[in-house]
Amino acid sequence: MKPSFREATPDGDTLPRQLCDHCGYVAYDNPKIVVGAVVRFERQILLCRRAIEPSRGKWTLPAGYMEHGESPQEGAAREAFEEATADISIEGLLAVYTIKRIGQVQLIYRARLGSASFAPGPESEAVRLFPEDALPWDDLAFPSVHWALTQERAAGGPFVNPEGSETARL
Amino acid sequence: MKPSFREATPDGDTLPRQLCDHCGYVAYDNPKIVVGAVVRFERQILLCRRAIEPSRGKWTLPAGYMEHGESPQEGAAREAFEEATADISIEGLLAVYTIKRIGQVQLIYRARLGSASFAPGPESEAVRLFPEDALPWDDLAFPSVHWALTQERAAGGPFVNPEGSETARL
Numbered sequence: 001m002k003p004s005f006r007e008a009t010p011d012g013d014t015l016p017r018q019l020c021d022h023c024g025y026v027a028y029d030n031p032k033i034v035v036g037a038v039v040r041f042e043r044q045i046l047l048c049r050r051a052i053e054p055s056r057g058k059w060t061l062p063a064g065y066m067e068h069g070e071s072p073q074e075g076a077a078r079e080a081f082e083e084a085t086a087d088i089s090i091e092g093l094l095a096v097y098t099i100k101r102i103g104q105v106q107l108i109y110r111a112r113l114g115s116a117s118f119a120p121g122p123e124s125e126a127v128r129l130f131p132e133d134a135l136p137w138d139d140l141a142f143p144s145v146h147w148a149l150t151q152e153r154a155a156g157g158p159f160v161n162p163e164g165s166e167t168a169r170l
Numbered sequence: 171m172k173p174s175f176r177e178a179t180p181d182g183d184t185l186p187r188q189l190c191d192h193c194g195y196v197a198y199d200n201p202k203i204v205v206g207a208v209v210r211f212e213r214q215i216l217l218c219r220r221a222i223e224p225s226r227g228k229w230t231l232p233a234g235y236m237e238h239g240e241s242p243q244e245g246a247a248r249e250a251f252e253e254a255t256a257d258i259s260i261e262g263l264l265a266v267y268t269i270k271r272i273g274q275v276q277l278i279y280r281a282r283l284g285s286a287s288f289a290p291g292p293e294s295e296a297v298r299l300f301p302e303d304a305l306p307w308d309d310l311a312f313p314s315v316h317w318a319l320t321q322e323r324a325a326g327g328p329f330v331n332p333e334g335s336e337t338a339r340l
Binding site for chain 1: 172173185197200201203240241243270328
């Protein structure tokens with residue numbers, strides 16, 4: 001038997017959900033939380049070159065899905081260790097982005113690396129410190145990486161999606 | 171046939187997930203996003219008395235699960251309309267709370283009510299404006315409502331769980 005779902009509105013609910021054709025299980029498709037960090041070491045920023053699709057070969061922030069049993073800050077630090085073997089200190093919330101098309105909320109933190117110690121994890125081809133005035137703007141993996149690296153240059157926050165981006169296909 | 175799941179680690183994954191006994195569907199139990207607001211009208215704050223469990227009869231912020239296709243701010247405004255028939259303006263992010271035991275991340279916004287117009291929605295027994303110096307501290311529905319109402323009195327943010335609360339059973 002293979003997974004098979006149909007769209008229908010359960011009793012007492014107000015929106016259509018995905019119901020299993022076999023057993024009636026309701027698979028709520030809740031927005032998912034991505035946690036990540038713009039990690040600084042002196043006047044440089046740590047980026048990972050993706051070893052997996054989508055956007056394989058492009059540069060990204062250490063980031064990934066938040067898991068149960070951790071705070072967003074703990075999740076962002078875990079992802080930096082998994083993807084870049086980097087031991088980071090979280091400083092504060094930089095941005096909350098919404099990617100409506102794929103149902104994602106991204107919580108991106110400002111962070112620091114204590115020493116220039118890092119190495120690629122299994123999902124990264126390479127990890128590098130880029131001087132803040134020589135970031136690989138033309139080879140970034142996702143629009144939200146561009147937003148975060150741009151907004152991180154300003155004080156304050158948390159920032160949100162840049163104006164106009166909500167309607168773009170991101 | 172009834173829904174039936176077992177815990178097992180899918181190929182290529184690092185953590186145990188819930189797998190359907192019938193078809194192998196993987197039900198990822200991602201943390202869920204709750205969006206809500208501390209809503210001010212002049213020197214008063216809008217609270218809802220819950221008509222449903224848990225904490226039926228207690229006072230809470232307008233808040234609920236974020237849906238697909240909306241930003242957290244839009245979700246917080248939608249919940250204020252559903253629970254309190256209140257048309258609010260979101261001002262900024264007040265707090266990001268993590269309730270690890272139940273896998274929740276709460277994004278709580280500062281908001282304003284344009285006019286004293288509100289009425290209970292189906293999940294509320296009553297909706298009231300409380301003077302800021304006479305909030306129903308002993309009859310709040312959840313610890314995070316207490317945190318948000320306390321932290322909202324200070325400028326700045328976004329705030330996180332108060333010290334020590336991570337280890338408490340919330």
